[in-house]
Amino acid sequence: MAEYVWPAAGDRLHIGKHISRLDGPVKATGRAKYAYDVNRRGMLWAIMVQCPHAHARITAIDTSAAEAMDGVVRVHVIQDVGTEIQWAHDEIVAVAATSEEVARDGAAAVKIEYEVLSHFVNERAVDEAPDAQPAQAETTGDPAAAMASAPTKSSGSYHVAQIAHCSLESHGQVAEWQDEETVTLWASTQAISGVASQLGEQIGIPASNVHVETQYMGGGFGSKFSVDRWGVVCAQIARDTGRPVKLMLDRDQEVSVAGARPSTHAEVSTAADADGNVVAWDSKSWGSGGPAGANSPPLPYVFSFENQTQMHTSVPTNTGPARAWRAPRHPQACLVTMRALEDLSHAAGMDPLDFFLKNIEKTGERASTYVEELEKGAELMGWRDRWRPRGSATGTVRSGLGLALHTWGGRGHRSNCEVLAYRDGLVEARIGSQDLGTGTRTIIALVLAETFGVGLEQVKVTMGRSVLPASGASGGSTTVGGVSGATRRAALNAVDAVFERIAPRLGTEMANLELKNGQLHFKDGSTAAMPWRQAATLIGVNPVSATGANPGPGQLNDSGVGGIQMADVSVDMETGVVSINRLVAVQDCGLILDMKLAESQVYGSLIMGVTYALTEERVFDPHTGQMLNPDMEFYKLAGIEDVGEMIVHMMTGPGYDERGVIGLGEPPVIAPGAAIANAATNATGVPINEMPMTPERVLAAINGGMA
Amino acid sequence: MAQTRYPKTPREEQPEASVDSAETEARGPFSRRQFLRGSAAAGAASAGLLSGILDDAAAQGEPGVAGPGAVDMAFKINGKAHVATLEPRVTLLDALRNHLDLTGAKKVCDRGTCGACTVLMNGDPVYACSVLAIEAQGAEVTTVEGLGSPANMHPIQQAFVDHDAQQCGFCTPGFVVASAALLNRHPNPDQDTVHRELGGNLCRCGTYAGIRAAVAQAAGGGTTNG
Numbered sequence: 020m021a022e023y024v025w026p027a028a029g030d031r032l033h034i035g036k037h038i039s040r041l042d043g044p045v046k047a048t049g050r051a052k053y054a055y056d057v058n059r060r061g062m063l064w065a066i067m068v069q070c071p072h073a074h075a076r077i078t079a080i081d082t083s084a085a086e087a088m089d090g091v092v093r094v095h096v097i098q099d100v101g102t103e104i105q106w107a108h109d110e111i112v113a114v115a116a117t118s119e120e121v122a123r124d125g126a127a128a129v130k131i132e133y134e135v136l137s138h139f140v141n142e143r144a145v146d147e148a149p150d151a152q153p154a155q156a157e158t159t160g161d162p163a164a165a166m167a168s169a170p171t172k173s174s175g176s177y178h179v180a181q182i183a184h185c186s187l188e189s190h191g192q193v194a195e196w197q198d199e200e201t202v203t204l205w206a207s208t209q210a211i212s213g214v215a216s217q218l219g220e221q222i223g224i225p226a227s228n229v230h231v232e233t234q235y236m237g238g239g240f241g242s243k244f245s246v247d248r249w250g251v252v253c254a255q256i257a258r259d260t261g262r263p264v265k266l267m268l269d270r271d272q273e274v275s276v277a278g279a280r281p282s283t284h285a286e287v288s289t290a291a292d293a294d295g296n297v298v299a300w301d302s303k304s305w306g307s308g309g310p311a312g313a314n315s316p317p318l319p320y321v322f323s324f325e326n327q328t329q330m331h332t333s334v335p336t337n338t339g340p341a342r343a344w345r346a347p348r349h350p351q352a353c354l355v356t357m358r359a360l361e362d363l364s365h366a367a368g369m370d371p372l373d374f375f376l377k378n379i380e381k382t383g384e385r386a387s388t389y390v391e392e393l394e395k396g397a398e399l400m401g402w403r404d405r406w407r408p409r410g411s412a413t414g415t416v417r418s419g420l421g422l423a424l425h426t427w428g429g430r431g432h433r434s435n436c437e438v439l440a441y442r443d444g445l446v447e448a449r450i451g452s453q454d455l456g457t458g459t460r461t462i463i464a465l466v467l468a469e470t471f472g473v474g475l476e477q478v479k480v481t482m483g484r485s486v487l488p489a490s491g492a493s494g495g496s497t498t499v500g501g502v503s504g505a506t507r508r509a510a511l512n513a514v515d516a517v518f519e520r521i522a523p524r525l526g527t528e529m530a531n532l533e534l535k536n537g538q539l540h541f542k543d544g545s546t547a548a549m550p551w552r553q554a555a556t557l558i559g560v561n562p563v564s565a566t567g568a569n570p571g572p573g574q575l576n577d578s579g580v581g582g583i584q585m586a587d588v589s590v591d592m593e594t595g596v597v598s599i600n601r602l603v604a605v606q607d608c609g610l611i612l613d614m615k616l617a618e619s620q621v622y623g624s625l626i627m628g629v630t631y632a633l634t635e636e637r638v639f640d641p642h643t644g645q646m647l648n649p650d651m652e653f654y655k656l657a658g659i660e661d662v663g664e665m666i667v668h669m670m671t672g673p674g675y676d677e678r679g680v681i682g683l684g685e686p687p688v689i690a691p692g693a694a695i696a697n698a699a700t701n702a703t704g705v706p707i708n709e710m711p712m713t714p715e716r717v718l719a720a721i722n723g724g725m726a
Numbered sequence: 727m728a729q730t731r732y733p734k735t736p737r738e739e740q741p742e743a744s745v746d747s748a749e750t751e752a753r754g755p756f757s758r759r760q761f762l763r764g765s766a767a768a769g770a771a772s773a774g775l776l777s778g779i780l781d782d783a784a785a786q787g788e789p790g791v792a793g794p795g796a797v798d799m800a801f802k803i804n805g806k807a808h809v810a811t812l813e814p815r816v817t818l819l820d821a822l823r824n825h826l827d828l829t830g831a832k833k834v835c836d837r838g839t840c841g842a843c844t845v846l847m848n849g850d851p852v853y854a855c856s857v858l859a860i861e862a863q864g865a866e867v868t869t870v871e872g873l874g875s876p877a878n879m880h881p882i883q884q885a886f887v888d889h890d891a892q893q894c895g896f897c898t899p900g901f902v903v904a905s906a907a908l909l910n911r912h913p914n915p916d917q918d919t920v921h922r923e924l925g926g927n928l929c930r931c932g933t934y935a936g937i938r939a940a941v942a943q944a945a946g947g948g949t950t951n952g
Contacts (some may be wrong), residue, residue, distance in 0.1 A: 043887035044879060046895035047902055049830020049870035056829035064824075119824055120813055187834045187842060187896040187930050237832070238895030238930050270835050404815055456894030619890045620938065626932030651835040651928065659934040660921030 021511035021575025025610055025679065028672070028673040032536065033465040035671070037615040040461045041475070042235070042454070051235040059263035063092055065109040065256055066122040067249065068129045069272060073337040073644025075104050077111065081130040085114050088128060090121035093260050095537040097252055103136070105310045105340045107645050108275040110249065115256045115264055138337040140643040142307035143178065143284055145334055151305070152312055153332040160326030165299035169290030173339040173363040177285050178709040179692070180636040181308065184278035184344060185654060188205035189238020191267030192250050192258040202254055203230045206246075207267075209239040209653035210492035211453050215485035217246040222254055224318045231485035233453045241277030241343030244492050271649040279637060280344035281308030283316050283351035287359040295367045300324045302355065304337030305332035308341025316352035321424045321581075322360070322381045332643040337644055338637070344495060345624075346427060346685035350631065350692055354710055357423040357693035362706060365409050371422060372402055372698065375713040382424070385581035389424060392583040392605040392670060396422070399603045399666050410704025414683040417704075418589040418600060421569065421697025423587040425689035429608070429682030430578035431500020431569050432491030438506070438513035440563040443554035446471050447479045450507070451487035452502050455683055458616035459498055465613060466503050470510035473551055483562060488566070496682025501569045503612060503680045508567025508575070516565045579677040582606040582686050584625070586694040587663075590702045596708075597699050599629055599663030602691065607670035609681035614669065621667045621687040628691020636711050781927055792860065803828065804872030814860050818852075819843045819860035822869060829868035830899045841927030843870045844900040851907040853926075870899035873906055882906050885943040891936030897929040905941050916946050 024178050026034065036146030045051040070077075079178055082094040093115040098104065104111070114125035166172065192206035202224070211231040219226035236243070253266040268277055285304035291297050306313040319327060364374035375507070376393060379386045397403055406420050437449045448467045454460040460480050467478045481487065491501050518529040525532075525546070533540040539554035541547075587601040602625045611617045634655035638647045648654045692710050699707040699717065709716045752781045793814035803806045803826065819836075822845070823830040832842040836855045843854040846868040874880035879887070892898040898918045903923065908923040909916060915923065920941050927935075 039887050040890060040892075042895075043890070043892065044876035044883070046892050046898050047870075047883040047886040048874055048876050048879060049828075049899045049902075050876060051895055052829065052833075053896065055833065056823070058827050060822070068942070118813075119820060120815060134785070185930060187832070187840070187894065187928075235895060238894040240930075256895060270837075337841060456892070458893075473790075615890050619893060622935040623893055623932030626934055627930070630932075650837065651839040652837070656928045658921075658928060659924045662932075662934050665935055 021515050023508055023511060023571065023575060025507070025575065026469065031469065032470045033475065034610070034612055037174045037613055038461060038465055038475070038613045039615060040458045041464055042460055046235070050700050053188050053235045053237050054192050054205045054233065055188050055267050057205040057265070059193060059195055062193070062265055063115040063117060063256070063260060064119040064122040064262040065113045065115040065253060065264050065266035066126040067097070067272065068114070068126045068131065068135070069108045070104045070111055071107060072104065072133055072135050073140055074136040075133035076136060077102050077104065077131060078134050079132040080112065082112065084128040084130070088125050090117045091125040092116055092262070093130070093256050093321065094125065095252060095256050097248065100465065106276065106337050108272055108339060108649065111359065113252050113256060113266065115260065127468050128265070128368070140338050140639040140644045141641045142282060142305065142334040142336050145284070145305045145332060148334045150170055150335050152334050154315065154330065156328050156330040158328040161327045162299045162301050162326040165326035166288060166290045166301065169298050170293050171291040171363065171367045172288065173359065173366040174288040175359060175362050175706055175708055177287060177358050179275060179283045179354050180711060181282045181338070182280045182344070182631050182635045183274045183654060184240045184242035184342065185274055185656065186238035186242060189268040189270065190243060190247060190249065190267055190277045191445055192253055193263060193265045194254040195263035196258055196261070200224050201586070202226045202257070203232060204254065205232045206215045206248065206250065207236045207243060208233050209243040209453060209455055210486040211483065212451050212489045213244065213492050214250065218254060221246065222253045222258070229485065232483060234483040236455055239455055240345050241347065241494055244343070244414040244494060260679065270651065274654050275649040276339035278342040278344065279308050279339055280643060281311070281313035282306045283353070283355060285318070285355045287355060289359050289363045291363055291367050295369050295374055296326050297322070297360070297363065297381065298326060300327040302329045304329065304355065305334050307334040307336040307338070308358065308556070309338045310335050310340055313341065314348065316348040316355065318352050318355060319428050320349070320352035320356035322378065323383065324381060338639060338646070344629070345688045349425065349685070349689045353423055353425055353689050354696060358700070358708055359694055361697045361700065369570065370406055372397060372406065375422065375424065382581070385426060385579065388607055389583060390580045392581065392607070392652040394630045395587045395668055396583050396603050396605045399668060400587065400601065402585065409701050412702055415593055416589050416591050417447045417702045418587060418703030419698045419700070420585065421694045421699070421701055422583060422585045423690040423693035423697060424581065424583050424711065426687055427496060427580070427583050427686040427689065428578045429496035429500065429580060431504045431576040431680065431683065432497035433639045434490040434505035434569045435488035435500035436502070436505035436509040437488050437564060438509040440513055440517050440555065440558060442556050442558040442560065442562070444477060445479055446477060447481060448480045448506050449487050450490050450502060450505065451485055451489035452482050452498065453493055454482065455493050457493070457498065458613060459493065459502055459621065461616060462499055462612050463502050463506050466506045467510050470507060470514060471551070473537050477551070481715040496684040496686065499612065499682050500680045503569065504569030504575040505567050505716065508569070508571045510567070511566055512565035512567055513563060516563045517558065520563055521554060526558045547549045570649065570651050573681050575682040577609055578681065580607050580609070580681050580686050582690065584690040584694045586691070586698040588695055588698040588702060590699055592700060592703065592721060595714035595721065597633055597695070597712050597717060599661070599695070601664045602685055603666045605668045605670065606683070606687050607675055608683040609678040610676045611669055611671050612680060617669055617683055618667050620683045622665055624687035625665050626657060626662050626692050627688050629662050629695070630724065631710060632692040632695040633657065633711050634713070680702040729744070755919065761873050799860055801862060801867060802865070803867045804869060812859055816859045817855055818857040818859045818862045818867070819854035822854060828869050828871055832896050832899060834896065839928070840897070841904060842897050842900040844903045844927065846903060846907060849910065870902050873902065880906060882909060882940065882944040885940035888943060889936040889939040891933050891940040893933055895933035897927060901927050901929070901937055905937070905944070908941065909944055915941065
C-alpha cells in the first residue's frame with residue numbers, strides 16, 4: 020500500500036525546480052487553439068445586440084430587416100418584449116450569419132424600442148442610492164470606550180473603484196451538435212465540468228452529452244465559471260440551424276458585462292496605546308458590484324483587534340454584475356486596512372515596519388511567517404536604510420516606501436485523476452481540469468513524472484475535456500492543490516499496480532521493487548536495475564490503470580498562507596503621476612512544485628496589482644448610466660514600462676514544505692495596491708486613499724482636495 | 727496629399743511611403759499614438775487608402791469602387807501564396823483568422839490598442855486589426871506561425887518559453903512578433919528601447935518581467951526584469 024506523502028527534499032527529481040511550462044512552445048508559436056480560434060466547417064458567426072440603457076423595459080423588437088438580409092441565418096431573441104433590463108450592454112438579440120461581417124450588419128439592423136427607467140450607477144454617493152442595504156454591525160469588545168481613552172487616534176476615508184476582469188480572450192464559445200442529443204462546446208472557461216452540467220440542464224439534454232473542450236484559455240481571473248446566457252444561446256442557435264456557431268463577446272461587452280470587481284468605500288477610525296499597540300477599529304463600509312450590490316470585505320483585514328466594529332452597506336447599481344475577481348473582496352479590504360493602519364502608525368510616530376511588527380501577534384497563526392517575511396522583505400527593499408517619515412521627501416519628484424500584508428486559503432479542491440501506464444513506457448494522466456495559463460498541465464506532468472521517477476518526456480497529460488475524470492473549477496487558488504493531490508495519489512496507486520503486474524513476471528515481490536531516476540530497482544540487490552522503458556514492456560498490451568482523488572489519504576495539501584509586499588514609488592508633485600520604482604514580494608505557499616511557474620504567478624500578480632492600483636477603473640456616467648470606457652484605450656492596463664523593477668522571494672524549504680501544496684493564484688495579487696498607496700502617502704506626505712491612484716486624484720490629495 | 731498605407735513611426739522622420747511603393751524602409755512598431763495619428767491620416771486620404779482597389783478596378787474597366795460584395799484577393803503569408811474572396815471591408819486580422827485559419831494573431835480590442843494581433847508586413851510590425859486585407863495584397867505578411875514552429879522555434883520564441891514570458895498566452899503571439907521586430911531594428915536594445923518598442927502591446931496576466939528577460943536572452947545579453 021502506497022504511503023501518500025510528497026518525496027523528501029533530497030529525493031525530488033522535478034519538484035521545486037525551475038521547469039518551463041510544457042505548452043510554452045505551442046503558445047509562443049501561435050499553434051495553441053483557444054475557443055476563439057476554433058473554426059468549423061460551415062460555421063456561423065453570432066453577434067449580440069446590446070441594450071444601450073442602464074435600466075429599461077423592452078417595448079418592441081423588430082427583427083424583420085435583419086432576417087431579410089443575405090447571409091443572416093438565424094435571429095434569436097434572447098430577452099423579449101416586457102423584460103426589464105438592469106444594466107447597459109445586456110444582451111437582447113443574437114444574429115447568426117455566414118460571416119462575422121454580415122452578422123454585424125444583421126445586429127445593426129435589429130430595431131429595439133425601450134421604455135427608459137431611472138437608474139443609479141454612482142454608489143460612492145451612498146446617500147443617493149435608492150436601495151442601500153445596510154447590514155448589522157459586527158462588534159467585538161468595546162471599540163467606543165477603547166477609542167475614547169486611547170492616546171493615539173487616526174481616521175480616514177478609503178476608496179477602491181470598480182474594476183473589470185478584461186480577459187484578453189473574451190467570454191464565448193463555439194457550439195456544434197453531433198446529433199440531436201449530443202453537443203460539443205469549445206468554451207473559454209475555468210470550469211469544464213461545471214459548464215457541461217449547466218448547459219445540459221438549460222437545454223434539456225443529459226450533462227454527459229455535453230462535451231466541453233478547453234485546452235487553452237485566454238484569461239478568466241474568476242469571471243469564467245458559468246456557461247452564461249451566451250453559452251446557452253450559442254448552443255440553441257447551433258441546434259436550431261444544424262450548423263456550428265461561434266459566439267464571442269466583443270470588447271465592449273467583455274469589459275461592461277462579463278465581470279466586475281466590486282468597489283469598496285470605507286470610513287475608518289483606529290486607535291493605539293502609548294506603545295503602538297492597536298486597541299480599537301471602527302469601519303463603516305459600502306460598495307457595489309452591480310444589481311446585487313456587494314458583500315462586506317473582510318474588515319479589518321489580516322488583523323483582529325480586541326475592540327473592533329464593522330458595518331457594511333450593500334449598494335445595488337444598474338451596472339454589469341460582479342463576478343469573482345482574483346481573491347474576492349481581499350484587495351479592497353487590504354487597501355482599507357493597510358492604509359488605515361499606516362495612517363495610525365504615522366499618528367503614533369512609528370516606522371510602519373516597526374508598527375506592523377509590534378502588532379503582528381494580532382494576525383493569529385501566521386504571525387511567525389509574517390515576521391520572517393517582513394524581515395526578508397525589508398532586506399530586499401533596503402527598508403531600514405531607506406525609509407523616512409512621511410513627508411520627508413522634497414523636490415518635484417518624491418519617493419517613498421510602503422508595505423502591506425495579505426492572506427488567503429487555497430486548499431486543493433475536489434479532483435479525480437486516472438493514471439495509465441503503457442508498455443511503451445509512456446505514463447498518462449487523465450484529468451478533467453483546465454489550464455488557465457497558471458501551468459496546471461505542467462504541474463500534473465511533473466507530479467506524474469516525479470512519482471514514476473521518469474523524465475517529463477516520458478509522461479503525457481490529457482486534460483481540458485469534460486468527459487475526463489471530474490475536477491473542480493479553477494478558482495480561489497484551489498487547482499494546484501487539487502490536481503497535484505489527485506495526480507500524486509493516482510500515480511502512487513499506478514506504480515503499485517505496475518509492480519503488482521510485473522513482479523511475478525520478474526520472479527520477485529511487489530515490495531522489492533522501486534522506481535527511481537528512470538530505473539526499476541530491486542531493493543534487495545538481487546537483480547541489476549533495469550531501465551523503466553524495459554521494465555514497462557512487461558506490462559503487456561493492456562495498460563495498467565489506477566485512480567486517485569483529492570481530498571484523500573495523507574496530507575498532500577493545506578490551506579492558509581501569508582505574504583508581504585513592499586513598494587518603492589515616486590510621485591511627481593506637479594502632475595500627480597505615480598511611478599513604480601521597485602516592488603518586493605515575499606510569499607509562502609507550502610511546498611512549491613515548479614519554482615518557475617510559482618515565481619511567474621507572483622510577478623504577474625504584482626503587475627496586475629500595479630494596474631488596479633494606478634490605472635484601471637470602470638467609469639460610469641451618472642446621467643446616462645453608461646460605462647464611459649468599455650474598451651482598452653480608456654480602460655487602461657499597465658504596459659511593460661509602467662511596472663518598475665520586481666523582486667520575488669518564495670519562502671520555501673524546512674518549515675514550509677511540510678505543509679504540502681497550497682494555492683498561489685490569489686494571495687500575491689491582494690497587497691500591491693495597498694503597498695503602493697502607502698508608499699505614495701509616504702512620498703507625498705498626504706494620505707493617498709483612492710484606487711486607482713490616477714494623476715487627477717493624487718493631485719487633488721496633494722492640493723487638499725483641489726485637482 | 728500623403729497617402730498612408732498604414733501608420734509609421736514618427737521617430738523615423740521619413741517621408742510617408744506612397745501606396746505604390748512596393749518596398750518600405752524599416753519602421754518601428756505600432757503604438758497606440760501612432761495608430762491614432764495614422765488613422766487620422768488615412769481618414770484624410772481615403773482615396774489613397776483605396777487606390778490599390780481603384781487600380782484593380784480600373785484594370786478591369788469597371789467604375790472605381792470595389793465591393794461592397796466580395797472580391798478576389800491574393801496574399802503572401804509566411805512565404806506561401808493564399809487566395810481568398812473577401813469583402814473589401816474585411817481586416818487583415820479577420821482574413822487571417824476567419825478565412826485562412828491562421829489564428830496565431832489574436833482579436834482582443836479590435837481597434838489598435840492592445841497589440842495582440844501584431845503581424846509583420848514587409849518586416850514591419852502592424853496591428854492586423856487596423857489594416858484592411860485588401861491593402862495587404864502584395865506585401866510579405868509574417869504571422870507568429872511564420873516565425874517558427876514548436877519543433878523549430880525562432881530564438882525569441884525559445885526565449886519566451888525559457889523565461890516563462892507567457893501565462894494564458896493570448897497576448898503572447900503579438901508580443902513575440904513585436905519582440906522579433908524590435909530585435910531586427912535594435913539587436914542590442916537597452917531597457918528604455920525595449921519598453922518603448924513593446925509599449926504598444928498589453929498583457930493581462932502580467933508577463934512583463936518574463937518578456938524583459940526573454941528579449942534580453944534573445945538579444946544575447948544578460949537577463950533582468952528591472
